[in-house]
Amino acid sequence: MKGKTCGLCGKADGEVRQDYRAPNGRLARNSVSFALSWILPAESCKDNTECRMKYESIQLEKKINVHGEDSTCFSVEPVLRCLPGCSPVKTTSVNVGFKCFADDSSRDLSNIFDESVDVRESTEAHLACSCSPQCS
Incomplete structure (x- = not known):
């Protein structure tokens, strides 16, 4: 599965510079922004x-x-x-x-x-x- 996953732990492809990829596809600038990007928002x-x-x-x-x-x-x-x-x-x-x-x-x-x-x-x-x- 190396390089075929995505999510909170990155792609598991050994490339650490891409590990802060948010769910919207953008690269987060720091660990706090990255972690916050994975919180599921509420509708109500x-x-x-x-x-x-x-x-x-x-x-x-x-x-x-x-x-x-x-x-x-x-x-x-x-x-x-x-x-x-x-x-x-x-x-x-x-x-x-x-x-x-x-x-x-x-x-x-x-x-x-x-x-x-x-x-x-x-x-x-x-x-x-x-x-x-x-x-x-």
Whole structure:
């Protein structure tokens, strides 16, 4: 089975540089991002057996100046976040790539995970969530 497997332990082909391949096919930059990429997200926070988290593109909290223009940046790598109605009780810092758009430009985020990286920044990924009974 050497070289014919995939998953959390890589391809078992002896090539360690490819072992951080996430389920979406991208190569994770570090062990934390790699491990988080294999968590199965929840569809709803109503089921207590689920993780109560989802992967999403997040907006960078600070403004970045790109090519002389103030820009708003969105992650091109998915980040684990609590579902609506839930709040994080445990987080970890992850370094992800962001695509930046001029503040006065229109942006289509439907294919954000296919965009190139303009800047890499640290942000918080949620590891555990507490949810209210009325969560959505």
